Amino acid sequence: MKKIVIVASGTKGDVQPAVALSSYLRKKNYDVLICGGLNIRELAEEHDCPFIPVGEDNEKFVARAPDPSQQPIRATKALTNYVINEMKLQFEYLPQIAKDTDLILSVTFGLGGATVAELLNKPYGYIGFCPQILPSDEHPALFVKSHRHSKFTNRLSWVFHKKLFNFSYRAFINENRKRFALAPVSDCWDHVIGNRVLLACDQEYSMVPSDVKQQCYQTGYLSIAQESDMDDRLMTFIDSGAAPIYIGFGSMTASEPGKTTKIVTEAAKLANQRLVLASGWANLGADNLNQHSCYVVGKISHNFLFPKMAAVIHHGGSGTVATAARAGKPQMIVPHMTDQFYFAEQVPKTGVATQSIWRKHLTPQNLAAAIRRLVKDQELKYNSEVLRNKLLNHDSFKLAEKHIREHFMD
Numbered sequence: 001m002k003k004i005v006i007v008a009s010g011t012k013g014d015v016q017p018a019v020a021l022s023s024y025l026r027k028k029n030y031d032v033l034i035c036g037g038l039n040i041r042e043l044a045e046e047h048d049c050p051f052i053p054v055g056e057d058n059e060k061f062v063a064r065a066p067d068p069s070q071q072p073i074r075a076t077k078a079l080t081n082y083v084i085n086e087m088k089l090q091f092e093y094l095p096q097i098a099k100d101t102d103l104i105l106s107v108t109f110g111l112g113g114a115t116v117a118e119l120l121n122k123p124y125g126y127i128g129f130c131p132q133i134l135p136s137d138e139h140p141a142l143f144v145k146s147h148r149h150s151k152f153t154n155r156l157s158w159v160f161h162k163k164l165f166n167f168s169y170r171a172f173i174n175e176n177r178k179r180f181a182l183a184p185v186s187d188c189w190d191h192v193i194g195n196r197v198l199l200a201c202d203q204e205y206s207m208v209p210s211d212v213k214q215q216c217y218q219t220g221y222l223s224i225a226q227e228s229d230m231d232d233r234l235m236t237f238i239d240s241g242a243a244p245i246y247i248g249f250g251s252m253t254a255s256e257p258g259k260t261t262k263i264v265t266e267a268a269k270l271a272n273q274r275l276v277l278a279s280g281w282a283n284l285g286a287d288n289l290n291q292h293s294c295y296v297v298g299k300i301s302h303n304f305l306f307p308k309m310a311a312v313i314h315h316g317g318s319g320t321v322a323t324a325a326r327a328g329k330p331q332m333i334v335p336h337m338t339d340q341f342y343f344a345e346q347v348p349k350t351g352v353a354t355q356s357i358w359r360k361h362l363t364p365q366n367l368a369a370a371i372r373r374l375v376k377d378q379e380l381k382y383n384s385e386v387l388r389n390k391l392l393n394h395d396s397f398k399l400a401e402k403h404i405r406e407h408f409m410d
Contacts, residue, residue, distance in 0.1 A: 001031045002409060005098040006127075007110030008036035009055045009086050011062070013250065013319040014108040015040045017200050018127060020224035023047040024397040025404070035097060036110065037086075047224070054093050055086045055109075068337065080168045087112040087169075091176045095119060103409050111192040115173065119180045125196045125408045129318035130339040131208045133193065134216065135162075138209035142338045145358070147345040165189045196408055198400060201318055202325065204387060205347045217403035220396035221322035228304040234276075237295040241274055243310040244295070245371060248278025249336065249359075250315050257283050260362075264313075265294055267367035273375060276309065302327075311374035313367075316340030316356070321347060328388030330380040332370050334359050351383035 004025065008018040015036060022032040026049065034044050037055040044051035061082050068075035090112030098104055098120060106113035107127045117124035132139050137151040141161035149157075166188050173191070174184040185191040199208065199218040208216045238244060247264045261277070261284045268275040275294045277285045285296035297305075302320065306312055306327035314320045316333035321343050324331040333356040335344040344356035354370050354377075374380065 001029060002103070002405075003031040003101040004033070004103045004105060004404075005094070005101045006032065006034045006036075006105045006107065007054070007090060007094065007113040008034055008040060008107040009058065009110045010037075010108030011058055012039065012043075013317045014058075014129070015043065016224045016319060017129065017222035018105075018107045019043050019047050019049055020222045021127075021200075021397070021400055022049045023225070024222075025401060028401055033097070033101075035090075035094065036107075043224075052093075052097060054089050054097070056082065058109075083109050083111065084169065084172050086110075087172065087176075090116065095180075098122065103404070105198070105408075106192070106194075111169070111173075112176075114192050114194055115177055115180065115182065118182055123408055123410060124194050125198055125404075126192070126194050127198045127200060128193075129199075129201050129221075130342055131199065131201070131206050131212070131216075132339045132342040134197065134208065134212045134214055135189070136209040136212050138211065139342060145335070145341045147341060162187060162189050198403060198408070200396070200400070202322060202391060202394075204390060205321070205325070205343070205350045215407070217407055219400040219403065220391070220394050221318065221326075222396050222400060223303065223319075223322065223326065226301040226303050229299075229301050230304055234295060234297065234300075237274075238276075238308050240292070243308065244274035244276050245311045245313065245375065246276045246278065246306065246309045247313045248315075249280050249284070249334065250278075250317050250320060261285050263362055263364050263367065266364035267371060268294065270364055270368035271371035271375075273310070273371050276305070311371070313370070313374075316343040316347075318343065322391075325352065325384075325387050326391050328385045330354070330374045330377065330384050332356060332374060334362060350387060352380065352387050354380070 006018050006022060008015045022034055025032050034049055034051045035054040038053050038057040039059045041051055065078045066074040086109050094116040103123045104113045104117040105125050105127055114124055132142055135158045137155050140149055140154045140157040144157045170188045173188055177184055196215045199216050200222045202220050203218050277296050279285050279296055279298050302323040306324055306329055309329055312324040312329050312331045316335045332354045333344040335341045336359050347353045348355050354373050357366055
């Protein structure tokens with residue numbers, strides 16, 4: 001039986017595909033162990049995946065971290081300290097945990113996995129959810145919001161990104177590599193990403209550029225199995241009129257949640273459209289009582305909710321993009337950070353989404369105009385159904401297992 005250790009650290013959206021993959025591989029007779037933050041434990045246990053806590057609860061970190069839109073320097077410093085602490089724990093515990101494994105895979109902040117794999121002389125791979133993690137002239141580095149720069153500018157952004165990443169983490173990584181009697185690394189980004197990447201996103205709206213030097217194996221999104229958690233009151237609201245729209249920004253926080261709530265609820269009223277509003281980590285709708293035209297939900301399964309919506313407006317996380325696409329619903333992305341701007345640029349090109357509106361530009365008026373188009377544009381609806389059928393006929397898990405067996409476990 002082949003053994004795999006997955007080093008998973010990050011938000012719910014980061015770790016769900018890792019748990020989904022682990023669950024599938026175990027059914028195919030692989031011995032899979034997940035190591036990561038405490039926020040993974042409940043999900044791993046729910047899907048019968050062995051789990052060892054190695055890291056902090058990411059959701060608790062996000063809750064206490066400074067708002068990057070208001071305090072970017074403090075937020076960056078807090079994230080750097082969080083990532084270093086994650087790697088510190090990974091360097092301490094992974095060598096023993098993974099000593100008998102056949103493969104180490106890392107997810108998001110599982111950045112210590114590359115060094116530990118080298119220490120143990122084990123194959124290594126990184127699981128990504130967006131091609132933008134891969135240096136290329138075709139897209140900018142993750143910190144750049146606009147995706148309409150020249151190739152030269154994109155190249156410069158990657159030079160700056162790598163310098164900043166090295167400044168933040170190289171000394172710590174090389175200090176531990178010295179302790180392990182390993183040679184120092186000069187390019188920490190390429191080191192932690194590695195030479196082989198399992199890219200768990202759909203090529204219909206996220207193709208890998210031809211100039212990427214890593215060996216990339218694109219599977220399609222790895223959606224986790226869920227049970228419906230929609231209660232009777234929500235179902236009654238959905239069934240009491242025309243299909244509502246969904247608006248939610250997932251794990252994105254907001255310095256003024258009341259202001260954001262007002263923008264989206266006023267927009268729905270202007271568009272004369274019923275609304276399911278997800279409170280998310282920003283706690284939207286906290287003071288908004290459920291009414292005949294608006295229903296506020298907390299944590300809920302998108303797999304069951306989205307197919308009942310007329311359209312989906314969201315922050316652009318890779319998992320939410322994929323789930324809306326599989327529901328066959330028109331969507332619009334309101335990007336807040338990092339790869340959300342990548343999807344905000346790419347998804348509308350497929351004809352299933354309106355042009356995106358950045359969070360800082362969002363108003364009741366422009367959001368209402370977008371809502372009207374989302375629910376009335378027949379071409380958007382048709383394209384969304386076509387994309388849905390393509391994705392539902394594609395087995396991402398079967399392809400992921402094939403790539404792992406043929407290209408990673410050597």
